[in-house]
Amino acid sequence: MNQMSNYILIVLFLGLAIWQGVGYFRTKGKITIYDKLWSGTRILFVAAAILGAATLLVYTGPIEFIRILSMLLCVVSYLLCRDGIGDEGVCVNGSFYPYGTVRAYDFQQEKKSFFAVFTVNEPGSSKNGNYNININFDLKDEEAVKALLKKRIGKKYTRMKVKR
Structure with a gap:
């Protein structure tokens, strides 16, 4: 080289x-x-x-x-740099999305994993675009994730066709 x-x-x-x-x-x-x-x-x-x-x-x-x-x-x-959710919002790839920017969310369980899909307002866009985020969680965290999201943004739950 x-x-x-x-x-x-x-x-x-x-x-x-x-x-x-x-x-x-x-x-x-x-x-x-x-x-x-x-x-x-x-x-x-x-x-x-x-x-x-x-x-x-x-x-x-x-x-x-x-x-x-x-x-x-x-x-x-x-x-x-890990992904995850917290009391204030969703963190993915070093970016933070407050729950106010989340338009909808859904869950899906696979064999050994559980993942959540979030649709958020596209960052930095003046249009009303969508930006999808997938976060894979351990299966043991399923109930904790569901409880936290229901508590923070429960009304935004939407059944989506989740594609991986």
Whole structure:
């Protein structure tokens, strides 16, 4: 890998790490019921981090070390940024959506997971657009999620065709 591509990757990974870190601090303390910890996406990020760290066996220069370190920082910041619901609203990918912006919500249970779907006003849009959010929860949190949402936004429950 040449120097220019290393510099580009370092800037890219550090930018993503900062973006996820800001999202983490923006939603920190607002989540009371977290999403499922290990999803397919999280497992793929960990696998990419392991494979990226393994490239140190081939490339041993200082710039490669900085590239790997920035990539690992990006992965760690992604893993820290969790989705979930709280007393004030819904948190997804470092963004917070107050319950006032939720137009409708629904639930669906699968074999080992339970997920909630929220339709919120599209962020930053002057139109009345919809933005759908899916959050996977552990099956053991099903009753707590239903109770919290019924308490906070019970009137907005709408039976939707939930697609995953």
